[in-house]
Amino acid sequence: MRRTPHLSALLAVTACALTACAWGGDQDTKDVRPPAAPRGLTVQAGSATTAHVMWNRATDDTGVTGYDVYRGATRVKRVPGDKHMVDVVGLRPSTTYTFTVRARDAEGNVGPAGKKLTVTTPAAATADRRPPSRPGSPRGTVEGSRAVTLSWGASKDDQGVASYEIYQGTSKIHSVAGGEHRTLVTGLRPGTDYRFTVKALDAADNASPASRPVRLTTAAGRDDGRGTAPTDFRAKTRRADGAYYIDLAWTPPDTGGAVAEYQIHLDGKNATSLVFGGTAPRKKATHSFYVGREPGDTHRVKLRAKLPDGTWGGYSPERTVTTGR
Structure with missing residues (x-):
């Protein structure tokens, strides 16, 4: 006498035929696509032994979880995915370095390197322990809803100013050469209050006191830049x-x-x-x-x-x- 298979068994067989069963079908597809190369790399020598590296956010189908910063062929920094700048320390004075950045995703896929940029550190100052003077009279202009222009008075230093560091609150967000006293800060949020300060840095890594703050509020709404x-x-x-x-x-x-x-x-x-x-x-x-x-x-x-x-x-x-x- 033939027995009719139980209804639940038939449903299970049918479901496995139409979908992937763990004991006989395909496993969940693993993410093997690496992130895109980071773009917009900029490098600025901060002092005789440091460099400030910045880049734009990379794209990935599942999300970028981190970035690897390379000096030549050597990875020197690993930072989380929500960070897009880093200071590289321990460099040699009067030396040219090449930097690039790669993005990583949660599966460990590492994307291609972005554009390579070179920077030359300034000469070291002999036994310099005196910091630059405080940058003078910062001013700011709102450039629509997502950018501001900042300017400040030059600092004085017995060995010369190597760079200026721009802070948003307590976070360093940008760095420019010591001969520049003006910069454009972008990537801000519409209708938001910001507090900016500036510090001067010499070749021996001596930092000046922070400038007095300048407070700016970006325009509400959206603009086209x-x-x-x-x-x-x-x-x-x-x-x-x-x-x-x-x-x-x-x-x-x-x-x-x-x-x-x-x-x-x-x-x-x-x-x-x-x-x-x-x-x-x-x-x-x-x-x-x-x-x-x-x-x-x-x-x-x-x-x-x-x-x-x-x-x-x-x-x-x-x-x-x-x-x-």
């Missing part, structure tokens, strides 16, 4: 050697320092990055690039600047040009 965008942006086409080019001209954004890198956006896509070698222009910048050989082609173009803290500023107004006109 116009306060950080290039201005007086112009574009035109020209023909040379049987090909067409787009000539660009603009005024760099006022960041307190030279802007060395820009991103050109052409016809709705990021076309290329422009990096000025040597001394980057501060008052007027120009660039020309190839777009093809056919007349009558219409193109839309705009650009944005990489700011001192490694983030991208707002886009310039978009211009439309047509080859052969």
Whole structure:
């Protein structure tokens, strides 16, 4: 006599046929995709023996849990995923170093290295124990809802100021060279009160007293970053050697320092990055690039600047040009 299988057994077999059973099917898919490379790396020598490394947040399908900072081929720092800057200490004076950063996710996947940057530490000061004077008269200007411009009076030091450190409350958020007395701070929240101070650092790692605080409140709502965008942006086409080019001209954004890198956006896509070698222009910048050989082609173009803290500023107004006109 044949027996009919029990209903629950039939349901179990059917469920295993349609889904993955732990005792016979596929296991949960493991995350094997590494995070993207961190972008926007900046490196500033803080003193004769330190360097301040900053980068933008990397992306990952399951989330970045940490970053590895490399000096050459050696990992020198490991920081959590919510941190995007670090001070590297124990360097040698008058020495050039190369830094890069990799991102990690929860499964231990390590992404590719970001852009490599070099920095040269200043010469050491002999038996220097005297700190720089307190930076003078900090001032600030709100640049919309997500950025502020800070400026301060120069500090004095018997051996020279190597860098200035900018603090938001008690947290160090930025560092600039000793010859700079102005900077743009981005990545802030709309409608928020902030308290900034500045300290000067010499080559021997002596820190000055903090400047008096400057308090600023970012604008409410959202903006498009116009306060950080290039201005007086112009574009035109020209023909040379049987090909067409787009000539660009603009005024760099006022960041307190030279802007060395820009991103050109052409016809709705990021076309290329422009990096000025040597001394980057501060008052007027120009660039020309190839777009093809056919007349009558219409193109839309705009650009944005990489700011001192490694983030991208707002886009310039978009211009439309047509080859052969």
